[in-house]
Amino acid sequence: MSLTKEQILKQYYGYNAFRPLQAEIIDWVLYGQDAMVLMPTGGGKSLCFQIPALVMQGLTLVISPLIALMHDQVQALKANGIAAEYINSSLSTQEQNLIERQCRNGELKLLYISPEKLFTQGYLDWILSLNISLFAVDESHCVSTWGHDFRPEYTKLNVLKQALPDVPMIALTATADKVTRKDILAQLGIPEAKVFISSFDRPNLSLSVQAGRNRIKIIQNFIAERPRQCGIIYCLSRKNTETVAEALRKVGINAKYYHAGMPAQERSEVQNQFIQDDIQVIVATIAFGMGIDKSNVRWVIHYSMPSNVESFYQEIGRAGRDGLKSDTLLFYSYNDLLVRKEMIADSGLPPEMKEVQVAKLERMKQYAEAEICRRRILLSYFNEEVVNDCGNCDVCKNPPIRFDATLIAQKALSAIARTGENVAMGMLIDILRGSNNRRIIEHKYHEIKTFGAGKELKADEWADYLQQMLNSGVMDIAYDEAHAYKLNNASWAILKEGRKVQLVRYRPFEEKQAEREANIPKEKSKREIIKDELFERLRVLRKQIADEKNIPPFVVFSDATLSDMAQKKPLNQLEMFNVSGVGEQKYRQFGEVFLKEIRDFLKTVAKSSAVSTKNSDTIQTTYQLYKEGFSVEEIAEQRKLNPATIFSHLSKLYEEGEEINISAFLSQAEFKEIIQAAKAMNIKNGDPVKPLFEAMDAKFEYHKIRIALLIAEKEENRS
Template structure:
């Protein structure tokens, strides 16, 4: 029988259940339909096309823009036992021919290919001869001029749908607002495709913004507080990457810089060292990161402000791809804004695109200056409505005072509605403040009911409140239509249902910056300390194995999987297969090695630590499986033999294979159970009364063993 999608997920990926939307997307693609998938980085986009690829007849062709990313993804697929390969300019003729033979022989399920390679002369004709079951367009935002990483070669991809009209296509991206999404579908020739939008929320990422003063010193302290954690620092200039890397090196931190001015061989060497955990920190321009499928990046710092929210969101998304808690930090100065504006002004973009880029830069500036939950700002940018603050950003951790701004919001939203949603910020402020300028008069806006309704606020105050409203999802903006404000469901709820709006009282940004303080991390509990100690030991084992196999450590197990191991402490095959991310293939390769390491670690934990997260009974079971006697276990653990016997009894009740024959014979068992039945002894009662009734003939441990067997198995009296 063919495997179900749930069985495929467990066997190849080691997960028991799908994340939200994944199962629906898999079913939709298996039904042969086109789809667009928006999921945050680390949200599980790859599963949405890889599982259909494994279940469908034929080959899935994955269009990917970056060579390094293809290499890492194919390496990870092979580690999971999934036949796959890639074709791009990094391969020589012999390697390419070998892969083409595998494709023709039907030996591969997934083939990754760059768009440049796809459109090499005659190559598309070769693709047409293959049994293609699915097209997956990864990083599909690259097809849109409205996106943040436009690639001209991506605009040709519509020919795939023209050549294979009956083959489903799935476009995937982590960052695309409403305008970009519409353009992607149009460019790919699938305008009617169903769009699946997962939550853009990455709750495992903390979000912080700090003033741009003393950046290098703050970075040194930040990294020093996170020993052995991988991180990326993004800079705008090549010079800054080199300066910061040197400063970190002087502080004893393994750091390297990376930028486009380096020889390609040097860049590849640095990237490889980072992937293999030989280098802790990479200080880079934005040229670094998109092509790296490294799941255990624990933090991202922006030394300089990005040019738009999409880029920022994608770059911070390189932290915590495995779902483990990770940190992000943005340094902000107004000088960064001016540098970005100058870059846009001197670019060769057409004027309408410059206008769009400036508007997106303004949204990034609003994020940096915001006094409302930063996660709400990011999610509302991607048109996701959020009703609660996240509690995991610097604003939430140091909340400012808010006031009831419902009346102000109603005035602004009413003005947007009465102007038929055609005005941008500047015009809206003029309307609210009752400015009789020529544009107001020409559009007859001075005649609407809300003209002058906000005279009591200064222009700067209105600008601040409108930005807060936009950032919190109270209204939307249409960049492709003159940046006009748009009303949404939240807007109408405020206007018609009186939904309350809380805003932060206006205060100049410089004043707010001076008040902000760095968050002090809370102290770890004993349980967390022990879990972290095991995690580090497993991480070191993973690194040794990875070096031996010449692969990145995260290909063996992700940090999330090691964290789950550290929590569960599996010491058997069944327990190890219950760890998230451990499938059959991974267990066969590494399961027993990690079980042995966990057992060795447990031996080092003193008795007093059992309450801090070490399961004392399971530890006894581990020692029992290793062949230790009761006396040996008691001595090793610093416990009495009676306690060890109680552990063995509990394990027997749980179904573990415990052999009690060395400790009790048939005659003893018969006498004890007969007496217990006569006295009406019930499970869980003290054995003291039974011990005394039998004139202390049998030890407490022997009595406990007899009752354990009797209560669990319901055995007849021996000898009856």
């Protein structure tokens, strides 16, 4: 009997529920329909074709751009017990022949291949002769000239759909605006495919920008505050990667550089060392990262400003793929902007493409100089409307003072509407300021009602406010229509319904940056410290296992799974299966050794905490022993404490939401009698219980009275 998608999710991947849109996409593909999937990095795109591959009878062909990316994904699939392989130039003839034989015999469920290999002479015909059930085009933004990582080989992929029109195709990417999406579908030959757009939001990523001064010192301090956390520093030049890596090594940070000018073997070794957690920091050009399926990158720093928002979003997306808290930092200076503009000017691109690149660079500049929520800027770029600020970027943490700019916004939006949504920033500012230049007269824009309606503002002020409006999603931009502004639902709500608009007063970037204060991290609670200590022990164990098996540590378990383990502290197989990311295959391979490490840790905590006088320490120790199955009397004896103290610990833990079977400490009859007397005396949880104790002639111990009142309060809150 075949497994359902839910059973596959649990058995092979160890998850209890799908993320948003995943189940809907899987059903659509299983129905035999074409699809395009836009999900942020770490959002679970791969499951959208991997699970259909396991349900369908034939072979799923996955088009993937980089050898490293294929290698990591296939390793992860195999670790989960899934039959998958890849074919690329890294294989010997013997290895390739073996995989081809497995394909012919129907022994594989997924085959990863690069477009370059696919279009090797005669190879496409052989691939199309196999029993293919699904085409999956990963990193599909590579197919579009509007995308940020165009690959000419991808443009040939439409032959797949032409040759096998009844085989469904799914295109997947983390970064594509409206123009790019449309182009991807056309290039792949699936223009009518259903587009599934998950939220681009990555709330686990903090976002911050700093002026490009004292970069090395700031980076050193940044890393020092994150010991043992691995990260990536992106630089614009090869020389910068070497300089920064050397500066970090001088202060004891395990860092290496990576760029395209290095010998291929040396690049491969550095990349593998990073994947294996043997290197803490990689300092790299953009040649590094796209093929890295490493889930435990905890931070990304941009030493220089990227050329566009898509690249920036893709690169910061390499942090926190496991969903855990991660940090991003962008350095920005006006000189960075000039260098990028010179690179575009010297690029040899056609004039129209240069114009697009300059416009996209301008959006990146707007992000760097913004005084509105940075996450809103990123999401609005991908046409996702966000109403609330994120609270997890430097602007939100140090918010500027805003003013009611509804009238300003209405003037600009009205001018856009009255010009037929055909004007870009320069023309729009000229209209609003009442400039009588030749182009204005030619288009008769001087005759519209809003001509000169904003002459009280300088051109720089209008430019700043228009950028804020664009970045906050108040309007859109069409790069394929000469960067003309377009109205959206939010625009019309402002024009017709009087929806309010809040903007920040115009100020130069350097002035704004100087006023931002550094964020001081909060001290950790004892519970967080204990969890971190266990996480570190599990991380070390994971590294040992990975080295023995010669696989990346995150293939054993991701940081998210280790974090969940450290939080839940499972003590047996059943509890381990409740940890997110622990499936049957993973448990068979690693479950028992991790359980032993957790048990050993808890024993260590219990012994060390027995002599602690801190209340939080002693309560946590009681909880660990309770979870290990000791009775109240046994815990009290082991810890040399009164049983009443242990009862008070467990009551407090229950009140804080921990899983304590508190009702086991008194009978139902005792509970009813205590609560009846408490109601008569109007005594509730938190009140002194001595009057109730005395009124009931000391029939019940203090701890039973307190437990009864606590349970009653919980039941009352639930009703």
